[in-house]
Amino acid sequence: MKISNETKIGALTAIAITLLVLGFNFLKGKTFFGKSHSLFAKYTNVQGLANSNPVMINGLQVGTVYSITTDKNMKEILVNMTLNKDVNIPVNSFASIKNNPLGTTSIEIKLGDAQQYLPKNDTIRTETSAGILDGAIQELRPVLGQVKNAVKSLDSVLMTLAGVLDPNSKHNIRGILENLNKTTAGLTVSSASLQSLLNTQTGALAKSLNNVSSFTGNLANNNEKLTAVMTNLDKTTTNLSKLDLEKTLNTLNATVGDLKTSLGKLNTKDGTAGMLLNDAKLYNNLAATANKLNVLLDDFKTNPKRYISFSVFGKKAKGEALVVPLPDTVNAPYLKVLQK
Template structure:
């Protein structure tokens, strides 16, 4: 064998090994001619690259072969991902190819979520693409609305401060400062008042204690009186009082209607007049007996007669002798 032939064979082997090594580094198996190829369209591949792993239910079944821009004019700017599957696992065209994060430092992989309804997918078909939000993307998606709201709040706060500065001129700011100083003085005075009040309480602690003791004693006595009242039969007493008042009312009604002696005395005018006249005559009789006793008790050996009754002298309380 000539040196030229040996050199040619060695060169071919080196080229073959180079091609195999290059494809091995890209995780492409040259000895699997029966692998299937599928295409997925994405607006953003989120860091997916060639030779990324393709899995079904967590099992590695293939890899990403190529990522290129979509040549179709109506989908300009979108990305077309070509993936190859070395497994003959069957799924329908309705299956989803989802890009997911393999970990914090593991990059992006592609998972096929199989669907078994409808027509089965064959090599060269297009699958529907989706992107699963990773931790940082989820945080970013949640923080973006908050950031927008925070920016709006800052803008409104800035506008408010500008308007406040425009409203509060120098005199207004000085007045506001004086008001704040007045509030501070008021708080200081209140603190001094509280200190004085505490001193008063401290100096009169014994008197206050005695006052509370007396109050407690009064309260206890009142409780005792209340207990005695509760134990006493107030209902029966009230009933007796009502009965007595009823009898008194009946008695007063009888007197007013002229029943009984008292009633007749109060209602019969003739009887009242007779009693008045009798009383008057009795008074005159007693006065006459006092002024002229000889007219009623007379002892005379010579038969001298007493002087007759004189009404005028009797009224003047003068003797008739």
Template structure:
């Protein structure tokens, strides 16, 4: 059996270590020494932090890795990205390699397949594209809001300046007076509310007393329902009797009586009849008064001197005539 020296063993271990180191480094860079890989290139103006070993995906499937990034001709606006494809697949020539990132900021080259009939070969160049980062998208969404906010703040500033210009010393005094009047109004409203609460008190409020009185009245009406029904029946009987009676004949007779009375009053007021002359002719009245006066004198004389009118004497002596008393001189 071959016996190896210690120096040989150290040398073999050193070679194996170096080999494993190279293989591990290439594996970390996404290279495989035991498979047939293809390399394609893409030129970007910016790579948004893309690093070697970042994944290359097609429709979410990892098909390779980013192997190297170089600056072309010392021009920082042209960055050459080498893409190693570890899977054997056909990529149309009009496909686009876009640099994207997720919410955690991990960069990925996403290959959007085209519809060309020709396919990329080894060392060909693919079209490059860069998606905006999450921050860029957020900025893009916030920029219109920032613009609107700036306009709103400008309008608010204008309104505040206008309000400041309006609220001078006089306006401030008027505003204070208005606030004081508002305070007085609120106090009056509080008193009114308290009064309403007192009126609506279920124990001693006016509204409750009114309802109690109304309930008492309705109770009395209910208790006297029979009496009210009797009164209504009597009223109905009376109206029925009036309706059934010969009211038209009675009213006709009453009308005739009124007409006769009017005719009588007309005759009394006129000077054609005796009564009318007595009532309306002053001369007849005076003559009547004069006749009554004379009749009164005659009666008075008959009372005082009865023998003047009746002669009765046993001896034929004629009595002496007496004058009329003084109280009977004036005749009414």
């Protein structure tokens, strides 16, 4: 039987169309010889998701996007996924769209922990995932706020600094810098002096340490003498501690009491000593006696012949005796007592 060319062309055309459909479905993720099933998800924004984009679970591709459909209102977009692997997906799992600017947008299924699994051709729950740029903006938003506050603070500081740097303030700052230069010059001189002081050969500190070392060496050499001195001092303190200081203090207190009693008696008119110190009669008698003796001496000086005669044939001088002192003794202290 001879097959006509038209029949051959028709058969080849049918085979080509069949292969084209099968290849197209294969590229879309639809398999005809393996185990596969559909899974649906609803989104409001697919973020550039397209047919044949991969479906991933824990980094492993388990299927592809078969179709994306929506209504005229564009409020809800239905994504049909073809899963080529037989996997158990818990009912509390989520499907989120993972946008990759450098690669292909994919669907990431985050498995839940439920013990029940989604049946085939069921709808999985979805969650909105922010893109990389949106995530970066969310991360940078607090930083941008801090930068904004820092810029405001810097602007306030610059305004304050502009107000401070008037001509008078500039002159004051110039003076401060000059004083700072003088201070640094003084610090340089001080550091040189300090270095000279701390010189290990000629510095004053090194000499002082040498003197201290010599002193401690002398102490070490005279250690036996110091020990003997401390021993003698210990013996002396021991002997002092053995003295009956309490008995001595009691005797001293008794002596002081007797002395106070004697002084008390002297302050009164009891006894001879008290009479001599406190009775005015003795003083008056002594003053009168001195006055009389003074009058007698004045009379003897005025009329010596009344008391001594140097002539064998002379007569004894006659005249009245003095009863008052001479003018040179008128202001004598005892006259004031007699007048009283």
